Amino acid sequence: MKKYVLKRNKGEGEKLYSIDYRAELNPQQYKAATATEGAYLVVAGAGTGKTRTLVFRVAYMVENKIPPGSILLLTFTRKAAQEMMRRASSILDERCKNVAGGTFHSFANLLLRKYALNIGLLPNFTIVDRTDAEEILQIIRTNLNLNKKERRFPNKSTLINIISLAINKSTSIKKIVSDCYPHYLGDYTEIMTVEEYYRRFKQEKQLLDYDDLLVYLKQLLESGEDVRKKISDKYRYIMVDEYQDTNRLQAEITVLLASGHHNVMAVGDDSQSIYSFRGANFKNIIDFPSFFPGTVIINLEQNYRSTRPILDMTNAIIEQAREKYPKKLFSNIEGDQKPVFIDGVDEKDQAAFVAQRILETRDEGVPLSHIAVLFRASWHANELELELRNANIPYVKYGGIKFAEAAHVKDTLAYLRVIHNPIDEIAWLRLLLLIDGIGPASAGTILKAVIANGGDYHQLISPAFEKRKNSSELKRLHHLFSSMKNKQEPLSAKMESVLDYYTPIFEKKYDDFHRRKMDLESLLHISERYLKLEHFLSDIALEPPDKFQAGIEPTDLEDEKLVLSTVHSAKGLEWHTVFILHLVEGYFPSTQSLDEPEDIEEERRLFYVAATRAQKNLYLIAPEITSRGSYWASYRSSPFAFSEPSRFLNEIPNFRELTEVGVITFEDPLS
DNA sequence: TAGTGAGAGGTTTTT
DNA sequence: CCTCTCACTA
Numbered sequence: 001m002k003k004y005v006l007k008r009n010k011g012e013g014e015k016l017y018s019i020d021y022r023a024e025l026n027p028q029q030y031k032a033a034t035a036t037e038g039a040y041l042v043v044a045g046a047g048t049g050k051t052r053t054l055v056f057r058v059a060y061m062v063e064n065k066i067p068p069g070s071i072l073l074l075t076f077t078r079k080a081a082q083e084m085m086r087r088a089s090s091i092l093d094e095r096c097k098n099v100a101g102g103t104f105h106s107f108a109n110l111l112l113r114k115y116a117l118n119i120g121l122l123p124n125f126t127i128v129d130r131t132d133a134e135e136i137l138q139i140i141r142t143n144l145n146l147n148k149k150e151r152r153f154p155n156k157s158t159l160i161n162i163i164s165l166a167i168n169k170s171t172s173i174k175k176i177v178s179d180c181y182p183h184y185l186g187d188y189t190e191i192m193t194v195e196e197y198y199r200r201f202k203q204e205k206q207l208l209d210y211d212d213l214l215v216y217l218k219q220l221l222e223s224g225e226d227v228r229k230k231i232s233d234k235y236r237y238i239m240v241d242e243y244q245d246t247n248r249l250q251a252e253i254t255v256l257l258a259s260g261h262h263n264v265m266a267v268g269d270d271s272q273s274i275y276s277f278r279g280a281n282f283k284n285i286i287d288f289p290s291f292f293p294g295t296v297i298i299n300l301e302q303n304y305r306s307t308r309p310i311l312d313m314t315n316a317i318i319e320q321a322r323e324k325y326p327k328k329l330f331s332n333i334e335g336d337q338k339p340v341f342i343d344g345v346d347e348k349d350q351a352a353f354v355a356q357r358i359l360e361t362r363d364e365g366v367p368l369s370h371i372a373v374l375f376r377a378s379w380h381a382n383e384l385e386l387e388l389r390n391a392n393i394p395y396v397k398y399g400g401i402k403f404a405e406a407a408h409v410k411d412t413l414a415y416l417r418v419i420h421n422p423i424d425e426i427a428w429l430r431l432l433l434l435i436d437g438i439g440p441a442s443a444g445t446i447l448k449a450v451i452a453n454g455g456d457y458h459q460l461i462s463p464a465f466e467k468r469k470n471s472s473e474l475k476r477l478h479h480l481f482s483s484m485k486n487k488q489e490p491l492s493a494k495m496e497s498v499l500d501y502y503t504p505i506f507e508k509k510y511d512d513f514h515r516r517k518m519d520l521e522s523l524l525h526i527s528e529r530y531l532k533l534e535h536f537l538s539d540i541a542l543e544p545p546d547k548f549q550a551g552i553e554p555t556d557l558e559d560e561k562l563v564l565s566t567v568h569s570a571k572g573l574e575w576h577t578v579f580i581l582h583l584v585e586g587y588f589p590s591t592q593s594l595d596e597p598e599d600i601e602e603e604r605r606l607f608y609v610a611a612t613r614a615q616k617n618l619y620l621i622a623p624e625i626t627s628r629g630s631y632w633a634s635y636r637s638s639p640f641a642f643s644e645p646s647r648f649l650n651e652i653p654n655f656r657e658l659t660e661v662g663v664i665t666f667e668d669p670l671s
Numbered sequence: 672t673a674g675t676g677a678g679a680g681g682t683t684t685t686t
Numbered sequence: 687c688c689t690c691t692c693a694c695t696a
Contacts, residue, residue, distance in 0.1 A: 077686090105686050130685085155690085210686050278685065377683045379687090399684075439673045542686070568684045590683055606684080675695080682688080 017063050019091060025049075025056060032265070032298045033057040036064065036237065039258075039292035040265040041285065045329045046314070046612035047305030047574065050267055054239060055084050057265070058099055059092040061237060072235040072257075073101035076242040078543060080572060100235065104250050105210060106542045108217035111231065112208075113534070118227055119220050124534065125206040126421040127541040131405055133160050133209045135426055140197045146190060154184050154191065163195050167211045168279025170248040205425045214249050221256040232260035242572070243268030243288070247279035255291050262292060270325050271318050274568060274606045276598075285325075301328060305574050307335025310611075310618050313659065316652045318608045322601055339611075339618040341659040343645055350623040351387040353664055354579050357619070358393060358562060361577050368394065370576040372563040374610045376588040376603075380581055381564050388562070399566030404540045408506060408516045409523060413540065415498045419484055420533050422455025434505050435477070437470045446474075457481040476501065491536060492528040499524065567610045578614035580607075583622040583646040600647075607648045620659070622646060 025033055029049055032042050033056040044050035054073070062068055075081040081101030088096035102110070109127065116123040128136070134156040146153040154162065162181060166173045173192060177184055184191065202208065208216065221228050238258055240246065243266040246254075258264045266288050273282030289295040303311055311331045318324065345353060358371055375381050378399050388395050403409055411434060417427035428450060432443040449459040460478040465471055480501040484494045499520060506520075507513045530536040563575065582588055588607060593599035611618060622645035649655055 103686065213686085275685075277683080379682085402685085437673070441672055566684065592683065602684095673696090675693100677691105677693090679691085680689090 017060075019056070019059060019063070021056060021060060025053065026302055028298055028300050028302075029053040029056070032300070033060050035265070035296065035298075036061055036066070037263055039262055039288075039295040040298060041243075041288045041295050042265060042267040042298045042300060043285070043325060043327070044267055044269055044300040045303065045327050046269060046272060046609070047303040047331075048300035048329070049302075049304050050241075050269075050300060051080075051084060051087075051572070053300070054241065054267065055087045055091065057239070058084065058088040058096055062088070062092060062095050062099075066237060068095050068098035069100060070234060070236045071099045072107070072238045073099055074104055074107060074238065074240045074254075075101060076103065076245060076571070078102045078106055080241065103542065104217075104246070104253065105213050106538075108213040108253075109538050109542060111220065112213065112216055115220055115227060119216060119223055121208075121216065122206050124421050125208050126417055126424045126427070127213070127538055128202075128207050128209050128426060129404065129541055130160065130210075131410065132207075132426050135429075136201055136207075137194065137198060140194055140201065144190070144193065144197070146194070153187055154181065158184075159191070159194060162191060163198065164209075164211050165279055167215060168247040168249055169281070170252065201425075205423050206421055207424065207426065211249075214253065218249065218253050218256065221253065228256060229260055232257060236261050236263055238264045240264065240266045241268075242272075244270050244273035244282040244285055245275040245280045246284055247281055248284070249279075251284050251287070251291065258292070264292060271321065271327070271605055272571070272609050272612075274571070274602060274609055276602050299327070301330065303329045303331040304333070305615055306331055306612065307333045307337070307616060309335055309338040309658070310614050310616075313339045313618065314608060314611045316654070316658055317604070317611055317648060320648070320651050321604055321608075322597070335616060337617060338658060338660040339614075339620055340662045341620045341622070341649070341655075342662040342664065343622040343624075345621075345623050345664055347383050347623050347625065349664060350581065350621050351384040354384055354581070354619075354621070355387045355391045355393060357579070359391065361617070366576050368560045368562045371579075372565060372570065372573075372575040372577075372613065373579045373581060374565055374567050374570050374613065375581040376567060376590055376606070378566055380587060384564070384581065393562055394560070395562040395564050397564040398569040403519065403523075406516070406519060408510060408513075409519055411506070412495075412498055412502055412520060412523060413537070415480065415484075415502070416494065416533060417537060418455070418457070419481070419494070420537055422457070423451055424455075425451060428455075431477070434502075434509070435470055435473045436508075437473075442468070490528075491530050491533055492524060494533070495524050495527045567606050570613055571609060574613050574615055576615050577617040577619075578610070579619040579621065580610050581621055581623075583607075583620050583649060584625060585644040585646055587625075588646055589648070604648055607646070619662070620649065622649065 021033060022030055026049075029052070032040065032053050042050070042053070044053070058071060058073070061071055073081050073084060075084070085097055085099050085101060088099070100107075112121065112125070113123050116125065137156040137159045141153070141156065141159070158181065162173060162176050165180065166176045169176070173195060174188060177188055177191060202212065221231065235257060238254065240254055245268070254264060254266070266285070268285050270282040270285050273280060276282075289297070306314065308331050311329060315329060342353065354373060358368070361371055362368055373381065373384060381397065385395075385397070404413070411430065414427040414430040417424045418431065425447065428447055429443055432438055432446055433440070438446075446460070446465065449462060449464065450456060453459055457478060460474045465474055468474070480497060483497050506516075510516055527536055530539075589600055589603035593603045652658065
């Protein structure tokens with residue numbers, strides 16, 4: 001008898017990969033990248049090559065014949081997902097582009113458009129942003145007569161905070177009110193009523209706020225075994241990035257998504273959790289193994305980003321945190337430049353120093369785009385922006401007012417929203433109020449007629465309104481909608497019709513319309529990239545700031561520009577040289593966080609995130625606050641609190657050894 | 672009922 | 687400093 005042995009070509013090491021994973025990754029990274037089946041928790045400190053690991057993991061899976069479409073990459077921003085897919089494609093091939101990915105919210109949007117009917121939604125629902133949500137609450141508040149001065153009922157932004165926190169933390173409104181707003185406990189029943197009206201309002205008009213996307217996704221996944229199985233089967237390999245910034249609801253969704261296979265890798269760093277104000281809970285990381293029994297935990301601790309002196313500093317910052325997973329990040333990158341600490345300057349000098357130092361750094365050969373200035377709140381950079389404009393230093397600013405939130409952009413979008421979802425009452429209301437002589441009352445009457453007819457814009461020229469003094473404007477509006485009826489017409493053509501209609505209103509409404517005009521032009525420009533109105537509108541609502549940032553042309557992004565950014569928007573990024581402004585009590589940590597120890601801890605992590613962005617140079621600046629703007633705040637705490645350097649610096653025991661003190665002197669005017 | 676002006680109160684971060 | 691609210695006027 002003759003024996004035949006079949007060679008197996010499975011098994012580690014024997015397989016032919018086009019990438020040498022062992023050489024490219026360190027042992028922990030390798031372990032994470034090549035572990036495909038099962039549940040994994042990767043605790044990845046700042047700069048430890050987390051993204052790189054995920055990118056190689058995608059490539060590894062694709063090389064193992066896993067269909068890219070069955071890999072789901074949930075990240076904090078869509079940009080992060082796209083960047084990863086791009087990098088995976090560049091190390092392997094185009095197949096990696098077909099990986100599914102995005103934020104929880106955009107993923108929810110995708111599924112809900114498809115399965116809307118399963119849970120009683122229409123697929124053409126509209127996504128409303130925070131401003132719209134507040135607008136709705138304002139209407140409800142007024143209707144319920146809760147807006148009287150003597151009532152001191154929570155205002156619209158507090159209301160949305162309460163409602164949203166309850167949802168994101170998967171808890172009751174009562175708990176949120178008693179935990180965060182105990183002084184409103186007496187208004188608890190009315191808050192519940194408002195919430196109910198709010199929910200009904202949205203439901204009737206097919207409006208979904210950000211939270212609804214998650215709520216309905218969860219509902220969809222729970223609506224039936226068959227749908228859940230279908231979805232779970234499609235996305236067999238799930239990766240969740242920045243897991244420390246997910247909330248309870250997102251964790252529950254993750255569990256449901258993975259119900260069929262339990263192939264989940266969550267990646268995160270508890271020390272970098274900075275989104276608790278919107279319900280994120282870094283304890284999700286700690287709880288992960290209990291959701292997925294048998295979870296394997298992998299720690300990434302070698303830092304590839306920062307030099308040793310910088311890492312010593314950042315380790316010292318997070319060392320002071322009350323509560324964290326013990327971690328010991330180390331770096332092999334040599335460097336002799338300690339972080340530089342500057343104090344004793346005023347805000348003007350701070351700006352002048354930063355601008356000057358930026359120019360010098362550029363002269364040393366560091367491109368502007370590798371330099372960043374970070375700050376706690378957008379307005380902290382105002383002074384610096386002036387200085388930069390004077391010095392002709394080009395920059396982009398991230399964070400702060402977003403493009404889609406600017407009033408004139410929202411005006412423009414309202415017309416398109418009505419086309420897409422004719423019963424979008426918030427959009428209708430907005431565009432009606434734009435007409436001269438129409439206030440809340442007339443708008444209400446017209447709106448009623450329109451909505452009663454399922455959003456029929458022909459009501460605008462109904463005989464009932466013919467005798468109004470602004471009937472010609474209504475005709476003009478009617479004409480606009482008729483002209484956009486043609487479905488074949490490209491989106492940008494519709495946009496142009498809208499702008500034609502809107503321009504006279506726009507120029508009358510805003511004194512500074514010249515400055516704002518640019519935004520409308522770039523909106524038109526952006527619309528040219530879309531075929532479907534629906535995609536355009538969802539993207540504007542869901543896309544992270546960078547592409548739709550006020551004042552940023554899409555073409556700006558490739559240019560050599562200095563980066564100004566809030567710390568929140570700087571997450572996940574890195575620069576050769578980083579300046580952190582306003583390391584002063586009341587600014588960083590911000591005044592609002594001073595009451596609660598938990599909030600202080602979050603600010604500390606925020607500072608940690610900021611400092612860990614630096615590769616080679618880190619400047620920590622603690623100016624003395626002299627401007628009048630801080631006057632109001634200084635009487636709330638002690639009068640001198642605002643010139644006190646941040647506690648996050650003072651609390652570091654060997655701060656002086658870890659830093660080099662920068663002393664600023666002024667040039668002799670005669671020399 | 673729409674539009675305006677004075678006055679008061681709050682001032683972050685984002686999908 | 688900016689937004690929101692209220693009260694007043696046309």
